[in-house]
Amino acid sequence: MTMLKVLGQTLAAGCMALAVAAPAQAQSQPREIAINVGFGAGGVYHTMAMTLSRHMGRYLPGNPTIVVRTMPGAGSILAANHIANVAPKDGSMLAVIGGGTILEPLFRNAEAKFDPAKLNWIGSTSSETYTCVVWKETGVTKLQDMIERPLNAGSTGRGSRTNTYGAALNELLGTKIKLVQGYRGMNDIHLAMERRELDAVCGWGYSSIFSQKPDWLKDDKINILLQFAREKHPDLPHVPLIFDVLKTERDKAAMQLLVLDSYVAWPLVAPPGVPAETIATLRKAYIAALADPTLLAEAKQLQLGIAPVAGEDIQKVVQEVMASPAEVIENARKLSGL
Numbered sequence: 022m023t024m025l026k027v028l029g030q031t032l033a034a035g036c037m038a039l040a041v042a043a044p045a046q047a048q049s050q051p052r053e054i055a056i057n058v059g060f061g062a063g064g065v066y067h068t069m070a071m072t073l074s075r076h077m078g079r080y081l082p083g084n085p086t087i088v089v090r091t092m093p094g095a096g097s098i099l100a101a102n103h104i105a106n107v108a109p110k111d112g113s114m115l116a117v118i119g120g121g122t123i124l125e126p127l128f129r130n131a132e133a134k135f136d137p138a139k140l141n142w143i144g145s146t147s148s149e150t151y152t153c154v155v156w157k158e159t160g161v162t163k164l165q166d167m168i169e170r171p172l173n174a175g176s177t178g179r180g181s182r183t184n185t186y187g188a189a190l191n192e193l194l195g196t197k198i199k200l201v202q203g204y205r206g207m208n209d210i211h212l213a214m215e216r217r218e219l220d221a222v223c224g225w226g227y228s229s230i231f232s233q234k235p236d237w238l239k240d241d242k243i244n245i246l247l248q249f250a251r252e253k254h255p256d257l258p259h260v261p262l263i264f265d266v267l268k269t270e271r272d273k274a275a276m277q278l279l280v281l282d283s284y285v286a287w288p289l290v291a292p293p294g295v296p297a298e299t300i301a302t303l304r305k306a307y308i309a310a311l312a313d314p315t316l317l318a319e320a321k322q323l324q325l326g327i328a329p330v331a332g333e334d335i336q337k338v339v340q341e342v343m344a345s346p347a348e349v350i351e352n353a354r355k356l357s358g359l
Contacts, residue, residue, distance in 0.1 A: 050083035051113035056289070057090050057104065059097025059118045060177065061206030065229045067091060068323060069146055069287050070117045076316040080306035093205045096181025097122050098133050105135030110294040112303060115143065117289055120282025121182045123339055128354040130179065138343050139293035141300045142335040144307045147328040149286035150254040151182060153190070153223040153247040154230070156214050164194070164246050164261060171197040172220040175210035178202050179359065182224030182282055183210070186249055188358030189279060190223065193272055198223070200358075207233060223247075226286065227254055232324035250283040275353040281342060285335050304332045
């Protein structure tokens, strides 16, 4: 057999291999990606996911359709458990969960059956300043009033910031907040406040007030009494930051853990075990979609803040949090009411 003939057979075999491999590779790209939102429809988490779903597919191989589903329960712990233990590990299923959910396994919450450090963090649409808001008709106008008067505050459940922040205030400051759990999302809490079934909610994102209930600000229906974040929001210079009213360094260290979800506010996560190259592709597409002019125009119309936090940065912060001193973790756990 001549060298030329051998070379020809080799090339032919190589072309056949490529012809076979190409369809297989194309088939490996999911045609549809599901995003499970750990809260009810109509809230900011759901609205964020819906907005993202209309654009992110254009930046992914094969331009998959992205479908958003709601999976509310236990302050998004249900969705976190599902993404960690049930979801396929091929990038075809993602989840939007509450940032504070990161802390639940650390706090030994038996319902939280996932390891935050093993989840793949794709990114967060922005950071957030969370607030404690009281219906104005209650007559509660300052933090001291919350210490002197009992208030019913709505909560989506243990593990959610709407529960954690209220519980922490009761422990640290002696407020008389009665946490009413079981609401499926912020929309249900807002409706209960309008019906006067609830007096307050703690853990409501400041930017979300503008997208969900701008009339409450316009018509002066609420008082913003406290903010939870690493630093004050520029729009709220006269509203105390939680660290302004804490007295000991021990309590401040614990609160630094609890306000983690002000940094990781609206996270998108993938299951553990998804190939690294798939995670890199998802992260790149996520950031690209959040810079898309059409998405930004939609977000502006919906009054959604977009200031992305990279998944790599979140992954690093989660690793640091999981390595926090045991004393700090235990104090934060007690403050959260778990």
